[in-house]
Amino acid sequence: MQTLANVRQDFPILDRTVRNGKPLTYLDSAATAQRPTRVLDAVAEFERAHNGAVGRGAHMLAEEATEAFESARESVARLVGAREAREIVWTENATAAINLVASGIGNASQGIGGEASAGFRIGPGDSIVVTQAEHHANFVPWQQLAARTGATLRWIELDGDGRLILDQVNSVVDTSTKVIAFTHASNVTGIITDVAPIVARAREVGAFTFLDACQSVPHIPVDFASLGVDFAAFSGHKMLGPTGIGALWGRGELLDALPPSVFGGGAVRTVTLEETTWHPAPTRFEAGTQPVAQAVGMGVAAEYLMDIGMEAVAAHERRIGHILREGAAALPGVRLLGPVGDVNRQDVLGLAAVVVEGVHAHDVGQVLDDAGVAVRVGHHCAQPLHRHFGVASSARASSHIYTTEEDAHLFVDVLGTVRDFFGVGA
Amino acid sequence: MSDLEQMYQQVILDHARARHGAGLIELDGPAVGESHQINTTCGDEITLRVALDGDSISAIRWEGQGCSISQASASVLAELLEDADLRTADQTIEAFKALMHNKGVALDDERDDLLDDATAFVGVGKYPARIKCALLSWVALRDAIARATVGTEGA
Numbered sequence: 001m002q003t004l005a006n007v008r009q010d011f012p013i014l015d016r017t018v019r020n021g022k023p024l025t026y027l028d029s030a031a032t033a034q035r036p037t038r039v040l041d042a043v044a045e046f047e048r049a050h051n052g053a054v055g056r057g058a059h060m061l062a063e064e065a066t067e068a069f070e071s072a073r074e075s076v077a078r079l080v081g082a083r084e085a086r087e088i089v090w091t092e093n094a095t096a097a098i099n100l101v102a103s104g105i106g107n108a109s110q111g112i113g114g115e116a117s118a119g120f121r122i123g124p125g126d127s128i129v130v131t132q133a134e135h136h137a138n139f140v141p142w143q144q145l146a147a148r149t150g151a152t153l154r155w156i157e158l159d160g161d162g163r164l165i166l167d168q169v170n171s172v173v174d175t176s177t178k179v180i181a182f183t184h185a186s187n188v189t190g191i192i193t194d195v196a197p198i199v200a201r202a203r204e205v206g207a208f209t210f211l212d213a214c215q216s217v218p219h220i221p222v223d224f225a226s227l228g229v230d231f232a233a234f235s236g237h238k239m240l241g242p243t244g245i246g247a248l249w250g251r252g253e254l255l256d257a258l259p260p261s262v263f264g265g266g267a268v269r270t271v272t273l274e275e276t277t278w279h280p281a282p283t284r285f286e287a288g289t290q291p292v293a294q295a296v297g298m299g300v301a302a303e304y305l306m307d308i309g310m311e312a313v314a315a316h317e318r319r320i321g322h323i324l325r326e327g328a329a330a331l332p333g334v335r336l337l338g339p340v341g342d343v344n345r346q347d348v349l350g351l352a353a354v355v356v357e358g359v360h361a362h363d364v365g366q367v368l369d370d371a372g373v374a375v376r377v378g379h380h381c382a383q384p385l386h387r388h389f390g391v392a393s394s395a396r397a398s399s400h401i402y403t404t405e406e407d408a409h410l411f412v413d414v415l416g417t418v419r420d421f422f423g424v425g426a
Numbered sequence: 427m428s429d430l431e432q433m434y435q436q437v438i439l440d441h442a443r444a445r446h447g448a449g450l451i452e453l454d455g456p457a458v459g460e461s462h463q464i465n466t467t468c469g470d471e472i473t474l475r476v477a478l479d480g481d482s483i484s485a486i487r488w489e490g491q492g493c494s495i496s497q498a499s500a501s502v503l504a505e506l507l508e509d510a511d512l513r514t515a516d517q518t519i520e521a522f523k524a525l526m527h528n529k530g531v532a533l534d535d536e537r538d539d540l541l542d543d544a545t546a547f548v549g550v551g552k553y554p555a556r557i558k559c560a561l562l563s564w565v566a567l568r569d570a571i572a573r574a575t576v577g578t579e580g581a
Contacts, residue, residue: 366430370430378469392491421430423439
């Protein structure tokens with residue numbers, strides 16, 4: 001059984017040194033997390049000993065590869081509370097998963113999928129609702145879907161702390177709304193969304209809900225079926241798995257009715273010169289050869305996280321987040337984006353995005369990097385959210401299971417030297 | 427001197443605070459060109475205007491938001507190349523690009539002389555993620571000169 005106490009030894013990359021031989025302090029897990037040996041070995045072992053064509057051929061390697069691919073799907077399904085494994089669709093990454101649904105709805109709106117897909121049709125007079133907190137990946141596909149179909153794009157605004165103004169859920173969402181797309185947890189403020197009122201409102205008006213779960217699945221217990229959403233996307237590389245793999249979760253009956261948007265072999269039931277019919281989900285969405293080793297790695301990452309237990313992961317990161325957030329907010333001339341002070345830490349991820357008065361985020365990141373502290377700088381693909389706070393960019397420290405309290409303290413200590421270095425403030 | 431101090435030499439920190447050519451005013455003259463450049467990795471941007479007088483640059487003005495490297499770089503550029511002839515400006519732009527891609531090592535004496543204060547950016551070449559910050563205004567200048575020149579030819 002894996003426990004948090006000895007988890008660091010599972011991540012060989014954390015032993016390396018960076019600038020001038022300084023030990024690595026990795027605080028960029030919200031951008032991409034590091035992979036444990038178990039995941040690295042599983043990917044290599046698949047390639048070395050079991051690689052074969054998934055779902056095709058009758059030879060032994062093909063069978064083993066198919067078994068590994070599908071068992072990985074079951075592991076990921078268990079992690080996120082899917083009712084059956086087929087509710088997990090492999091995608092290249094989370095962005096592809098979001099585009100899969102947005103494009104599928106666009107295709108349905110143009111008649112693809114026929115009557116079976118008619119429930120997804122949208123057009124002029126309809127609306128799509130997003131929020132101001134979205135990562136561009138859960139904003140641009142919906143903006144483009146609106147442009148493509150003639151529907152109107154609306155958004156729910158944020159309060160001063162960066163929380164959704166829930167009153168607006170009732171005013172912005174109305175009977176014209178067909179889709180509500182929102183993040184489960186912000187990659188900038190770390191705020192975890194209260195999903196229930198949004199799902200309740202969606203049901204009142206008959207809208208589909210799409211949850212961006214990129215920042216929640218790797219860090220807190222998530223059960224999509226219980227949350228009551230219709231679709232959700234998350235990526236492998238943020239949950240200790242490989243890059244090049246992500247997943248879409250959807251209710252089985254909805255996935256079976258949504259037309260695909262990538263067309264090709266493997267996904268089809270019958271092809272005639274006149275028309276094509278598709279397999280049920282997930283196969284209909286998995287045209288072409290899939291990233292099999294990466295899927296296997298994502299499955300092992302899910303098992304690894306479940307062995308530790310997502311409650312334990314979340315509790316650990318809350319402790320780290322407390323040090324990062326309270327420490328940063330207490331520094332003179334440092335502004336924490338998001339809730340400050342007496343916050344209910346249950347609803348904030350273990351990360352801190354900060355703005356240092358008079359110093360650009362890139363320069364902040366450079367000073368941290370010089371001390372071996374790896375953070376993300378820039379707008380973190382969330383420009384509307386940064387604009388809401390009246391800033392162009394920020395520096396973000398984010399944690400995962402391998403982050404230590406010492407890591408978090410070092411971030412705060414070095415952050416405290418930044419204004420001096422640039423000769424800003426007292 | 428640490429890598430960090432080599433990157434943020436005092437001349438860079440000074441230019442980042444007291445910025446030459448900052449403030450986008452209307453420029454007079456027969457050949458004026460403007461360029462707007464965005465660093466897509468961070469969203470930083472600069473708008474740079476240049477006025478030409480025959481074969482030389484008579485004025486450079488710019489406005490932008492960005493890190494100390496991009497701001498200081500624009501300031502040094504304005505100080506260095508205002509009143510320069512176009513041939514020198516071209517050679518200086520090329521030298522600065524070469525410096526940025528020289529992995530933190532100084533260039534030859536001839537190009538160092540051309541670059542003057544801009545040699546202070548040598549340390550930036552060690553950090554691939556920051557090279558774009560330093561180059562932003564230089565890319566804008568080259569584009570603005572091209573636009574100003576086209577403007578003259580079209581007139």
